[in-house]
Amino acid sequence: MEKSPFDIVIVGAGAAGLTTAIAAGRGQSKNLKILLVDSRGKVGAKILVSGGTRCNVTNRKVTPFDFQGGPSHFIKHVLEAFTPDQTKRFFEEIGVDLILESTGKYFPVTRSGKTVLEALLKESEKCGVSLKTGFRVTGIEKKGDVFLLRGETGDLLARRVVLATGGLSLPETGSDGMGLSMAASLGHTLIKTTPALTPLTTNDKDWMELSGITLNAALTFFEDGKKKAECEGSLLFTHFGYSGPVALDISRFFAYSDPKHSPEIEANFLPGHTPEALNKRLEIFRKKHPNKQPKSFFIEEFGLPERFVETFLRKNEGKNPRQLLHPIAHTPLSVTGVVGYRKAEVTAGGVDLKEVRVSTMESKIIPGLYFAGEILDVDGRIGGFNFQWSWSSGTVAGRSAVLKLP
Ligand SMILES: Cc1cc2nc3c(=O)[nH]c(=O)nc-3n(C[C@H](O)[C@H](O)[C@H](O)COP(=O)(O)OP(=O)(O)OC[C@H]3O[C@@H](n4cnc5c(N)ncnc54)[C@H](O)[C@@H]3O)c2cc1C
Structure with a gap:
């Protein structure tokens, strides 16, 4: 064990840990x-x-509305402390030019995560931060003013510790929940964790047979018949259920729900059209093409995939064209569950924000302990929001952890 303590030990060299290191x-x-x-x-x-x-x-x-979890005023404060504009400038400074796609998403111009990782690692080294890989922290205790970090291959002492260990998603990348256990062992409350941004599973063979088909849809999540959340975007049918951004976005609500509250997901396969507008379109279509089948209406007027329309019509056999306009916008999707952490892009739940200081990311329970990234009870929707949370919370944690070090 090193005799003199490190000033700061950051546990976890993912997006949040690397940003913390650079800011510190x-x-x-x-x-x-x-x-x-x-x-x-x-x-x-x-x-x-x-x-x-x-x-x-x-x-x-x-905006804070792109996130779920802890209170939005907390998320807002952290995002304002290191905004997406500052993020863009930061990446440009370290040699990563970004490009905006029509979806509103920013990517490196190289379209490669490797560029981002290499630039972060280089900058962190340039800032005087040492990196120790292959060192798994298995426990933390605070003795007086110093933290003792127990590792599988030895112990470390630190005057300040930043936990940036991620949550539980995609555990093979290293985020196996140890950080959450350590936060709990230090007295922090954990908000129940579930996989988020993960595909949904079904037992509906008709939809499974459409595996590979993508279309635009709005999904609404209900509990006890009450609408709780709505997401819109691309839906992908798979051999086990539903994926694509809209299914991933709604998954955290289903994963969190209690079967006692009858969780349900309804699909609108023609989002953005009112029932009146659909009726009108159908009327005009039928006048223009009196001999055409309803199948042509959905394919020609809205560009819905043919195989999808055939399945939809089979599932609604016996309905006349006008009667089909309700189910096309209100189809209950049979959902049996979510795929889980092995496919989840992020973890919902985590360290309770109530016990973290918003302007520093320092623990209110253990002075000198900080948090950043996915370990906290914040999860964003698809679109770059989760990384933004890591960059922002990491920057705040890093900036604060170096202050007032005795
Ligand atoms: C497939 C996939 C695609 C994604 N795509 C996007 C995207 O395009 N845009 C976006 O915004 N978000 C995306 N996300 C989400 C984003 O990757 C995460 O939100 C973000 O990486 C979280 O960063 P983090 O640093 O908090 O945690 P992590 O990236 O999980 O990093 C945690 C680090 O801590 C280390 N660690 C854990 N426990 C210990 C321990 N006990 N001791 C030592 N080290 C430890 C781990 O090895 C790991 O390196 C994606 C996620 C996945 C899985």
């Missing part, structure tokens, strides 16, 4: 001993796989 390194007024540790030999695995390896770094517009 840049913010130090004297030569501090800052150490970034990670259980993996190769760090930043999530940055590399993100956005289909293209890494959707942030979004044109990021």
Whole structure:
């Protein structure tokens, strides 16, 4: 064990840990001993796989309403402390030019997460932060003013600790929940965790047979018959259920729900059209094409995929064209569950924000302990929001952790 403590040890070298390291390194007024540790030999695995390896770094517009979990005023404060505009400038400064796609998502111009990871690692080294890989922290205790971090291959001492260990999603990337257990062992309350941004499963063979078909849809989540959430975007039928951004976005609500409250998901396969407008379109279509079947109406007027329309019509056999307009906008989807952490892009739940100081990310329970990233009870929708949370919370944690070090 090192005899003199590190000034700051950051546990976890993912998006949040690396940003924390850079903010701390840049913010130090004297030569501090800052150490970034990670259980993996190769760090930043999530940055590399993100956005289909293209890494959707942030979004044109990021608001607290793009997130679920802790209170939105907390999320707002943190996002304002390091905004998407500052994020873009930060990446440009470290040599990662970003490009805006029509969806509002920002990617590196190289369309490669590797560019992002390499730039972050280089900058963190430039800021004087040491990196220790293959070091899994298994426990933390505070003895007086110093933290003792127990590792599988030895112990470390630190005057300040930042937990940036991620949550439970995609555990093979290193986020196996150990960080959450350590936060709990230090007295922090954990808000129940569930997989989020993960595909949904079904037992409806008709939809499963459409595996590979994508269409635009709005999904509404109900509990006890009451609408609780609505998402719109691309829906992908798979051999086990539903995927695509809209299914991933709604999954956290289903995963969180209690079967006692009759969770249901309803699909609108023609979002953005009122029943009146649909009726009118049908009337005009039938006048123009009196001999055409309803199938042609859905395919020709709205561009719905033919195989999808055939399945939809089979499921609604016996209904006349006008009667089909209700189910096309209100089809109950049979959902048996969510795929789980092995496919989840993020974790819902985590360290309760009530026990964290909003302007510093410091624990209200253990002075000198900080949090950043997915370990906290914040999860964003698809579109670069989760990384933005990591960049923003990491920057706040790093900037604060270097202040007033004795
Ligand atoms: C497939 C996929 C695609 C995604 N695409 C996007 C996207 O395009 N845009 C977007 O905004 N978000 C995306 N996300 C979400 C985003 O990757 C996460 O929100 C973000 O990486 C969280 O960062 P983090 O640093 O908090 O945690 P992580 O990235 O999970 O990093 C935590 C690190 O801590 C280490 N660690 C954990 N426990 C210990 C321990 N006990 N001791 C030492 N080290 C430890 C781990 O090894 C890991 O390196 C995606 C996620 C996945 C899984």
